[in-house]
Amino acid sequence: MKPAFFKSLVVAASIASAGWLATTTTTLAQEVTLRLHQFLPPQANVPKLVLDPWADKVEAESGGRIKIERYPAMQLGGTPPQLIDQAQDGTVDIVWTLPGSTPGRFPSTEVFELPFMMTNAEATSRAYWDLFESRMKDTEFKDVHVIGVWVHGPGMLHSKTPIEKLEDLTGMKVRAPTRIINTLLGTLGATPVGMPVPQITEALSKGVIDACVIPWEVTPALKVPELVENHTEFGGDHALYTTTFVLAMNKAKYDSLPDDLKKVLDDNSGQEFAAFAGRTQAGADGPSRQIAVDRGNNIITLDEAEVARWQEAAQPVIDNWVAEMDGKGLDGKGLLEEARALIEKYTAAQ
Structure with a gap:
């Protein structure tokens, strides 16, 4: 009787242990939902051609563990100048906004908005990222985690x-x-x-x-x-x-992610993303210009x-x-x- 009893205990303990491990593994691998808030309607070119492809790529490369909910046209409330505060205080997780919407707060970014500075959006966006890393990252943007910075095509x-x-x-x-x-x-x-x-x-x-x-x-x-x-x-x-943009994330939210999910975001951040965003946004200039020509x-x-x-x-x-x-x-x-x-x-x- 005793051996059978103890054997049952061992089996029961093994089953319980397996269940606990499965639960723990599931917990560790659970989805992270990030809310992306921005000011344009979803059919506009930046959401359609830049933000959505970026979010889709992050979701895919995370194996579905990151889900990015997209909230266009200020659907979560507030005004466009309040977006950077929403990212900073955790009201939302990610925002796309203009540093210039809050005058005086990000003064170094203004150098790219000076008259007759920019040549094209890709080159200027790459320059912006470099200057961000060397002069802005640990100063003006220290309270958020920056994913990308870029500029639009010729204003x-x-x-x-x-x-x-x-x-x-x-x-x-x-x-x-x-x-x-x-x-x-x-x-x-x-x-x-x-x-x-x-x-x-x-x-x-x-x-x-x-x-x-x-x-x-x-x-x-x-x-x-x-x-x-x-x-x-x-x-x-x-x-x-031109005008400067930033895609910024709540710092605490980024820091709370496991290393492998941070890597997914990191792999989709930085100068190459900045170049993609600037190039892509400016790439929509021609088709949009043609609409005016056709009229x-x-x-x-x-x-x-x-x-x-x-x-x-x-x-x-x-x-x-x-x-x-x-x-x-x-x-x-x-x-x-x-x-x-x-x-x-x-x-x-x-």
């Missing part, structure tokens, strides 16, 4: 009346995305109106603004080609402006001589920014020179 003007020369901008109410672009427009003679990109459609339709600055790629989602008939592009190797809209391209006039008029924006950064102890001249050198390096390598 340009979309207006109800034609802008064919610098003087045409005088007094025009023009929407801008960030502090630097507001300053630029004001310096060039316009009346700048700062607002998040989702508000452009209503502002144009109600006459709150006469024009806006955005890249081509986002114009279809905002119905801009239907609301204005004129689009002003800038000839030459450098765009009027018969007026596409204006300023020639080299006229662009030179805009560059000269915009120079005080650069000079004043350098002085302002120097005043903050951020080495404005050094930031400017390093950003220009990196952009030149990556543009030449293409």
Whole structure:
């Protein structure tokens, strides 16, 4: 009897132990759900071509252990300028946003938004990542875990009346995305109106603004080609402006992940992701431009001589920014020179 009794105990203990191990293994391998919050509708190019493919890739490479819930158009509440705080305090897990939506908080990023700095989105995004790693990661962005930083394609003007020369901008109410672009427009003679990109459609339709600055790629989602008939592009190797973006994660959430899942995120972060995001977002410029062309809209391209006039008029924006950064102890001249050198390096390598 005793041997059989003890044998039963051993079997029971083995079964219980196996069950505990299975439960523990399941617990260790359980799914992690991350909430991704951003300000554009899901059909817009960045969610469709950048954020969704990134999230899909992370999910696949995690073997289904990471699930990324996507919340477009501020569905989880708040306003676009509040997104970075939502990532920082853990209201959500990941956000895509503009550092410039919170003026003064990420001053070093503004170097890439200065007038006539950027060449193309991929080269500038690579430069942005390098400068982020060397100057911003442990300072301005120390409270979040950054997955990627990038810029959009050439920024340009979309207006109800034609802008064919610098003087045409005088007094025009023009929407801008960030502090630097507001300053630029004001310096060039316009009346700048700062607002998040989702508000452009209503502002144009109600006459709150006469024009806006955005890249081509986002114009279809905002119905801009239907609301204005004129689009002003800038000839030459450098765009009027660009805007900086960041894909940021709650730091505690990232730190809580097991090492293998951190590696999945790390493998989909960094300079190559930055280059992909910038290149892909800018790649949507052409098809979006064609929509305006097909509508018969007026596409204006300023020639080299006229662009030179805009560059000269915009120079005080650069000079004043350098002085302002120097005043903050951020080495404005050094930031400017390093950003220009990196952009030149990556543009030449293409």
